[in-house]
Amino acid sequence: MSERFAVSSVQHRAFGKLIQVIFNEKFLLRLTLAEASSLSFALVAVRNGISPEHEIFMSPIASDMAFIGAVGKDGIRIAQPEGELDFTWAEVEALAASLAAAIG
Numbered sequence: 366m367s368e369r370f371a372v373s374s375v376q377h378r379a380f381g382k383l384i385q386v387i388f389n390e391k392f393l394l395r396l397t398l399a400e401a402s403s404l405s406f407a408l409v410a411v412r413n414g415i416s417p418e419h420e421i422f423m424s425p426i427a428s429d430m431a432f433i434g435a436v437g438k439d440g441i442r443i444a445q446p447e448g449e450l451d452f453t454w455a456e457v458e459a460l461a462a463s464l465a466a467a468i469g
Contacts, residue, residue, distance in 0.1 A: 372463040384467045392445035395427040405464035
């Protein structure tokens with residue numbers, strides 16, 4: 366777990382198991398297992414230079430917020446209602462690994 370994000374699994378009455386990500390103790394996303402897997406793979410792909418994407422966008426079905434990550438030279442800038450969070454490539458890798466671990 367990082368001070369900048371926390372990943373856990375939660376149970377939803379309609380969707381079943383969800384992966385919950387909280388950024389900076391304020392910005393909450395709830396992802397289905399498929400969404401969490403897709404986000405983890407996308408983070409790894411841009412971190413490793415496999416994907417030429419400049420932005421990762423996801424509007425999770427069980428969440429009121431969207432994940433918007435602008436890919437830069439030194440990491441990813443994640444948009445949130447209170448401002449933006451800059452994640453280094455090491456933090457991006459930790460987030461991707463945390464998502465994958467929470468999926469099981």
